[in-house]
Amino acid sequence: MPPEIMQVVLNGKTQTLDKPLTVAQLVDSLALEGKLAVEINQEIIPRGRYDETRINDGDCIEVVRAVGGG
């Protein structure tokens, strides 16, 4: 596997990223609307740190939002 190819687990599914990404780039690429929160390896990434936080090979990433619930 070339070094720039990374495998991550995004919301429980294994995904291959073909280039290094920051959290900001990842969120942009997902084209999600509305408020989100991001956790990498069970650590919350504050919104203000999306630009500086890089995704690493093997990261377990959760992207969550608010949905209807009781």
Add this chain to the structure above:
Amino acid sequence: MNASAGSEDQPLVIDGRTYRSRLLVGTGKYRDMNETRRAIDASGAEIVTVAIRRTNIGQDKDQPSLLEILPPNEFTILPNTAGCYDADCAVRTCRLARELLDGHNLIKLEVLGDEKTLYPDIPETIKATEILVKDGFRIMVYTNDDPVMAKRFEELGCIAVMPLAAPIGSGLGIRNPYNIRTIVENAGVPILVDAGVGTASDAAIAMELGCDGVLMNTAIAGAKNPVLMASAMNKAIQAGREAYLAGRIPRKAYASASSPIEGII
């Protein structure tokens, strides 16, 4: 409340904020976002619960998000920890919710013990409460109708205690009114019945017992006409509150005539 009795009532205060409505509603199980919003408007609720879930990657970009339909500047958003069966899951969910809602730290803590009953797992709920209180969260806790545990959660620092009326989504109504009344009598924080309400009279009974409010979802969203049921619940909560403040007559075994005895022809 708009009747003359309203002037005698104190508003509901949750975490320092004042609310006119004593009905709190969930946002799950509605047909669509439009029905969600119309039902919540009819309910008069100012506090709405939401769940925190994974985004459906690539599938939801054209649908409005819940927080666009129910904006946080219009409603107090109460994220829940529904679906968590241990303290770690609940704590993680609360921290994600706080990040999602820009530092908002009011949460509904529920840690479930069993899929069949959805009864709370009390030891795990206590564990989560201790961690979350230290972490600065303001906790409204879902618990069973046990007066001892209700008091314990208050002592642990929960800002509201929410005993169940009956299992979540069951619609069985208040199964143990004597316990609910005892919980209310002992309480130094708001007590809200959470879960198990089936219809308007159940909500009124909770309020007549002296509860500070009621939180419900399925009773409204699962009704044939959710918007009409939301309106019914709005009125039932107000009627039950006024009846509680008015002070009901004692129950008697025998009749007591309403017309004068004297002057009968």
